[in-house]
Amino acid sequence: MSWSLHLPHSAALHRSLTLKPANHRFATTACLNVDVRAPDSDRNTPLQEKRSSEIIADEKKFIVGTYARAPLVLTSGKGCKLYDVEGREYLDLTSGIAVNALGHGDSDWLRAVAHQAELLAHVSNIYYSVPQVELAKQLVASSFADRVFFCNSGTEANEAAIKFSRKFQRYSQPDKKDPPVEFIAFSNCFHGRTMGALALTSKEHYRTPFEPVMPGVTFVEYGNTQAAVELIQSGKIAAVFVEPIQGEGGVYSSTKEFLQALRTACDKAGCLLVFDEVQCGLGRTGYLWAHEAYGVYPDIMTLAKPLAGGLPIGAVLVTERVAAAINYGDHGSTFAGNPLVCSAGITVLDKISNPSFLASVTEKGQYFKDLLTSDLGRNSHVREIRGFGLIIGIELDVSASPLVEACQQSGLLVLTAGKGNVVRIVPPLIISKEELDEASEILKKCFPVLDQATKN
Numbered sequence: 001m002s003w004s005l006h007l008p009h010s011a012a013l014h015r016s017l018t019l020k021p022a023n024h025r026f027a028t029t030a031c032l033n034v035d036v037r038a039p040d041s042d043r044n045t046p047l048q049e050k051r052s053s054e055i056i057a058d059e060k061k062f063i064v065g066t067y068a069r070a071p072l073v074l075t076s077g078k079g080c081k082l083y084d085v086e087g088r089e090y091l092d093l094t095s096g097i098a099v100n101a102l103g104h105g106d107s108d109w110l111r112a113v114a115h116q117a118e119l120l121a122h123v124s125n126i127y128y129s130v131p132q133v134e135l136a137k138q139l140v141a142s143s144f145a146d147r148v149f150f151c152n153s154g155t156e157a158n159e160a161a162i163k164f165s166r167k168f169q170r171y172s173q174p175d176k177k178d179p180p181v182e183f184i185a186f187s188n189c190f191h192g193r194t195m196g197a198l199a200l201t202s203k204e205h206y207r208t209p210f211e212p213v214m215p216g217v218t219f220v221e222y223g224n225t226q227a228a229v230e231l232i233q234s235g236k237i238a239a240v241f242v243e244p245i246q247g248e249g250g251v252y253s254s255t256k257e258f259l260q261a262l263r264t265a266c267d268k269a270g271c272l273l274v275f276d277e278v279q280c281g282l283g284r285t286g287y288l289w290a291h292e293a294y295g296v297y298p299d300i301m302t303l304a305k306p307l308a309g310g311l312p313i314g315a316v317l318v319t320e321r322v323a324a325a326i327n328y329g330d331h332g333s334t335f336a337g338n339p340l341v342c343s344a345g346i347t348v349l350d351k352i353s354n355p356s357f358l359a360s361v362t363e364k365g366q367y368f369k370d371l372l373t374s375d376l377g378r379n380s381h382v383r384e385i386r387g388f389g390l391i392i393g394i395e396l397d398v399s400a401s402p403l404v405e406a407c408q409q410s411g412l413l414v415l416t417a418g419k420g421n422v423v424r425i426v427p428p429l430i431i432s433k434e435e436l437d438e439a440s441e442i443l444k445k446c447f448p449v450l451d452q453a454t455k456n
């Protein structure tokens with residue numbers, strides 16, 4: 001039995017594979033040098049030439065249904081533009097949910113990745129590698145932190161921060177019988193979907209199907225200083241997890257007073273302050289780190305999304321005090337910080353941390369917020385336009401989905417957030433003012449769809 005898979009740029013793969021028993025179309029037992037072929041009906045259709053409808057039908061058949069996807073099959077991108085399988089162009093104000101900060105196909109990023117892929121893509125963390133150490137050095141040089149732990153995603157970064165916090169408490173109070181092991185997180189927060197990070201995530205419907213999640217998390221209203229401080233003073237809290245700006249939760253910014261009160265209370269109680277900057281960090285706000293906007297510094301910061309410009313990476317930045325509690329074997333990961341992702345990360349960090357790049361994010365963010373306010377601010381469905389830098393939320397009095405769909409049909413990609421009533425805008429940070437003008441125009445043109453949706 002042999003099939004040939006028509007890959008975009010290459011001939012069919014020749015490799016060993018496993019064949020499934022006779023009545024199964026796909027393989028289970030080893031067999032040498034077999035062409036991995038598509039099922040009969042698909043044989044002569046290269047993947048790139050398949051229509052959206054076919055890919056979508058196959059996805060529904062072969063992929064576990066965890067994503068309610070928009071009916072778009074995207075195949076290529078350049079700058080802030082994405083192209084679907086039928087060749088339609090979209091202006092991308094989602095950047096893969098705040099990932100593609102340099103846009104799609106940035107030439108420096110491409111060069112770094114191609115060069116490193118040729119040299120060495122992966123080695124185990126049982127050995128040293130140059131790009132990992134270099135990226136860590138650069139993260140330390142540009143932040144409050146003294147050391148870095150690498151992982152592969154945002155949820156993993158928070159998972160590591162949970163472990164580090166508990167280990168820190170045990171290490172710093174060796175004689176205490178019950179060192180603090182509990183956590184505080186906030187309303188509308190999102191920290192990830194693995195069991196620890198999920199326990200810290202406020203949306204109940206993400207958590208309840210999988211309970212019991214990690215116990216010992218209390219959710220406090222975001223911005224409620226008094227409630228948070230009282231709980232920190234209980235002496236049970238190992239760490240407080242907070243997003244300086246909440247992305248998924250609906251683009252809510254904290255205040256300097258709130259973060260400063262958490263800092264002071266944590267210092268008094270010996271508890272750690274963790275800033276989750278997975279979405280709002282790395283230049284998105286016009287500051288390299290969102291917390292710089294508030295002048296309050298954490299003990300631990302978690303990063304992920306844009307750090308390697310589209311390759312999977314996570315990072316936990318810690319002070320020396322926290323790092324001192326961590327020993328060999330306390331945590332680890334096979335792929336984490338491999339040479340390929342770290343080379344990409346070095347390029348991304350180098351470009352984003354350039355002061356003129358950050359200044360351009362601030363300027364474009366203010367320009368776009370002003371433009372949206374003048375184009376849409378008086379619409380009866382708009383409750384608030386908020387955020388800063390290039391993380392902007394338009395809160396509506398109705399579901400944002402009809403608007404997001406109408407925009408998509410008009411060639412503009414935006415996201416929802418919060419309870420589904422917030423349009424979330426997180427474009428590549430390299431977006432031009434002309435592209436922002438175009439985006440505002442399309443949004444304005446599509447807004448009447450909300451009137452129709454409310455009538456129905």
Ligand SMILES: Cc1ncc(COP(=O)(O)O)c(C=O)c1O
Pocket residue numbers: 097153154155156158190191192193243247248276277278279280304305
């Ligand atoms: C603030 C924040 N933390 C953590 C995560 C989880 O990141 P990942 O999806 O890479 O696991 C996200 C993802 O949206 C996020 O926005």
